Amino acid sequence: MTNFLNNFNNLNNVNNTVNLNNTGTLSNVGNKIKIGPTVTMFVPYDCNNACPFCVNKDEYRDTSDFSIERCYKSLDILNRIFPHNDIVLTGGEPLADLDILQDILEHIEDTHNIYINTTLPTNDSQDERLIAKTLNKFKDKISCVNVSRHLRHYVKECSDEIFDMLDVRHRINCVVFEDTDEQKLKAFLDRFKGYEIQLRANYSKLSLDNVFMTENDDLFKLISSVANYEGQLEQELFRTGFMFKYDGDTVVTYHKTLPYSKINGKVGDIIIRQTGYIYDDWNNYGEKLDINSLVELPY
Numbered sequence: 158m159t160n161f162l163n164n165f166n167n168l169n170n171v172n173n174t175v176n177l178n179n180t181g182t183l184s185n186v187g188n189k190i191k192i193g194p195t196v197t198m199f200v201p202y203d204c205n206n207a208c209p210f211c212v213n214k215d216e217y218r219d220t221s222d223f224s225i226e227r228c229y230k231s232l233d234i235l236n237r238i239f240p241h242n243d244i245v246l247t248g249g250e251p252l253a254d255l256d257i258l259q260d261i262l263e264h265i266e267d268t269h270n271i272y273i274n275t276t277l278p279t280n281d282s283q284d285e286r287l288i289a290k291t292l293n294k295f296k297d298k299i300s301c302v303n304v305s306r307h308l309r310h311y312v313k314e315c316s317d318e319i320f321d322m323l324d325v326r327h328r329i330n331c332v333v334f335e336d337t338d339e340q341k342l343k344a345f346l347d348r349f350k351g352y353e354i355q356l357r358a359n360y361s362k363l364s365l366d367n368v369f370m371t372e373n374d375d376l377f378k379l380i381s382s383v384a385n386y387e388g389q390l391e392q393e394l395f396r397t398g399f400m401f402k403y404d405g406d407t408v409v410t411y412h413k414t415l416p417y418s419k420i421n422g423k424v425g426d427i428i429i430r431q432t433g434y435i436y437d438d439w440n441n442y443g444e445k446l447d448i449n450s451l452v453e454l455p456y
């Protein structure tokens with residue numbers, strides 16, 4: 158799951174009055190305060206998908222230096238610096254191994270909001286019931302499970318019945334491509350009516366010039382044509398969102414985020430790579446983080 162997804166990198170809770178702020182102000186998401194930048198951990202477990210917009214897939218081609226042990230050490234170090242920030246588990250696939258996922262969740266202190274980006278992968282050894290049971294065990298610890306479902310079937314999808322089995326907060330996350338029209342979008346929104354839905358632009362097309370704008374934004378116009386616009390979510394260093402209501406009460410957010418998180422030297426997201434090493438940005442943009450820089454930044 159890509160973190161934009163993802164991360165979503167990170168997930169604005171539209172039901173809360175205060176949102177995340179990557180420039181370092183204190184925010185309140187769910188019931189926990191957030192101080193400091195989000196830590197996004199790319200789990201060292203691949204998904205079996207090949208989404209065309211994925212910017213993480215290359216990282217999973219060579220797994221020889223992957224280390225979950227180093228990931229734990231990095232989580233511990235960052236927990237000591239930022240005991241109250243958000244943590245996003247992404248990949249790859251955080252639910253590729255449910256035992257290890259539980260171990261990771263138990264390892265993370267209760268002071269953090271935890272977000273998980275996943276496709277909810279099923280196979281011979283884990284069906285929908287087992288996945289739901291595992292996630293529900295941590296319903297008080299997980300702030301949101303962000304589930305990738307797209308207009309085209311880029312990911313292997315399990316039965317939609319799983320959504321009714323989940324007691325943990327979850328949200329449908331969909332990357333919308335340029336060829337989507339009103340009819341296709343409405344069919345998708347109808348499929349998930351009543352759930353939280355997050356629509357995302359193809360982030361590889363976004364830049365600092367257009368990420369915060371709605372003018373000349375075809376996707377914004379398309380969503381506006383089928384749903385009622387309610388307002389803009391907080392603008393962060395490298396992302397923002399817009400909230401809509403579809404057919405009554407279905408909350409739809411349109412999320413825009415850059416494919417990088419460091420702007421003018423400011424670190425938006427701290428990344429734990431699959432190797433367990435800590436980076437200052439995603440993918441090819443990132444460099445190993447100078448931990449000293451964290452004590453200089455005004456978080």
Ligand code: SF4
Pocket residue numbers: 158159204205206207208210211212213214248249250276305312
């Ligand atoms: S599910 Fe798709 S977007 Fe997510 S990591 Fe796999 S290939 Fe990339």
